[in-house]
Amino acid sequence: MKLRRSMLFVPGDNAAMLSTSFIYKPDSIMFDLEDAVSPREKDSARLLVFQALQHPVYRDIETVVRINSLSTEFGRKDLEAAIRGGANVVRLPKTESPEAIHELETHVTRIEIACGRPVGDTKLMAAIESASGVVNAMAIASASPRMIAIAMAGFDYLVDMHTHRSDDWQPELFYARAAVLHAARAAHIDAFDVVYGNVNDDEGFMREVKIAKQLGFNGKSLIHPKQVYLLHRTYAPTQDEVDHARRVIAAAEEALRKGMGVVSLDGKMIDPPVLKEAEMTLQLAEAA
Ligand SMILES: CC(=O)SCCNC(=O)CCNC(=O)[C@H](O)C(C)(C)COP(=O)(O)OP(=O)(O)OC[C@H]1O[C@@H](n2cnc3c(N)ncnc32)[C@H](O)[C@@H]1OP(=O)(O)O
Numbered sequence: 001m002k003l004r005r006s007m008l009f010v011p012g013d014n015a016a017m018l019s020t021s022f023i024y025k026p027d028s029i030m031f032d033l034e035d036a037v038s039p040r041e042k043d044s045a046r047l048l049v050f051q052a053l054q055h056p057v058y059r060d061i062e063t064v065v066r067i068n069s070l071s072t073e074f075g076r077k078d079l080e081a082a083i084r085g086g087a088n089v090v091r092l093p094k095t096e097s098p099e100a101i102h103e104l105e106t107h108v109t110r111i112e113i114a115c116g117r118p119v120g121d122t123k124l125m126a127a128i129e130s131a132s133g134v135v136n137a138m139a140i141a142s143a144s145p146r147m148i149a150i151a152m153a154g155f156d157y158l159v160d161m162h163t164h165r166s167d168d169w170q171p172e173l174f175y176a177r178a179a180v181l182h183a184a185r186a187a188h189i190d191a192f193d194v195v196y197g198n199v200n201d202d203e204g205f206m207r208e209v210k211i212a213k214q215l216g217f218n219g220k221s222l223i224h225p226k227q228v229y230l231l232h233r234t235y236a237p238t239q240d241e242v243d244h245a246r247r248v249i250a251a252a253e254e255a256l257r258k259g260m261g262v263v264s265l266d267g268k269m270i271d272p273p274v275l276k277e278a279e280m281t282l283q284l285a286e287a288a
């Protein structure tokens with residue numbers, strides 16, 4: 001089980017951040033060449049990211065590169081740098097259709113062959129940032145066997161929807177979160193919740209982390225190192241949850257020995273889905 005709770009954005013033009021981001025131990029590091037980099041820095045950022053990808057400190061951590069859209073003058077050059085540099089995953093921003101993934105995949109395969117990487121080695125993920133993207137989320141999530149995740153991108157999405165982010169339970173994001181999550185689960189890939197932009201508001205960030213966890217997201221895209229720690233702490237099962245999961249598994253094994261399909265533990269039913277949930281809790285605790 002590859003743990004993907006935290007995917008930390010690192011602006012591709014920031015040499016200092018590129019050289020230190022691994023110390024914060026996010027599950028994945030995402031070097032950004034898109035919106036965190038101004039147009040005049042795009043070329044130098046691409047070179048910095050190409051070099052960072054090859055540094056030994058990034059050998060043991062999943063590296064992701066957010067490229068510019070292939071319809072821009074930067075997209076194809078970004079993709080060359082990401083694949084030749086050895087990025088594990090390419091993140092396509094503002095994805096609206098499965099055709100965009102097919103186009104991306106054609107270029108990825110061509111570049112892998114050209115640079116001698118095994119075909120299929122580079123994985124893909126898509127950020128969903130518009131109403132069209134949300135409506136097409138299922139087709140996007142299942143557009144390629146290279147797809148490992150889709151991410152809900154709240155900033156651009158809420159602009160497209162003519163609204164803005166609220167506090168509390170965020171009704172403006174509910175449909176999109178649910179749609180992206182269902183698409184990911186149906187395609188058996190991971191799902192990331194939105195970036196939280198106020199790095200000084202831990203309480204607001206934690207509110208969103210709890211929503212994401214409760215809905216079932218694997219994790220969130222992050223923009224600041226302290227968000228990594230806060231998120232990992234919330235996603236980790238508590239000792240009580242681990243103890244309970246162990247008791248559920250023991251009860252289920254006992255039931256199996258006795259030939260019973262369903263038993264009760266502390267008055268609560270234990271059946272196959274309850275057992276599966278307990279196993280997932282232990283897997284998550286072990287991986288964390
Ligand atoms: C809607 C979107 O597209 S979101 C994606 C694009 N946006 C991004 O990529 C933004 C990424 N985040 C950042 O650039 C920064 O965190 C900012 C600009 C938001 C805040 O930066 P700062 O004010 O410098 O934060 P702060 O002073 O708290 O940083 C503390 C330390 O963490 C480092 N740090 C901050 N953010 C990051 C990051 N994303 N990755 C790596 N290191 C980081 C800083 O370099 C600093 O290191 P130092 O103590 O060694 O000097």
Ligand SMILES: O=C([O-])CC(=O)C(=O)O
Nearest residue numbers: 127153154155156195221
């Ligand atoms: O992709 C992301 O997570 C961030 C982003 O661009 C957005 O919210 O518009």
Ligand SMILES: [Mg+2]
Nearest residue numbers: 129153155156
């Ligand atoms: Mg965006």
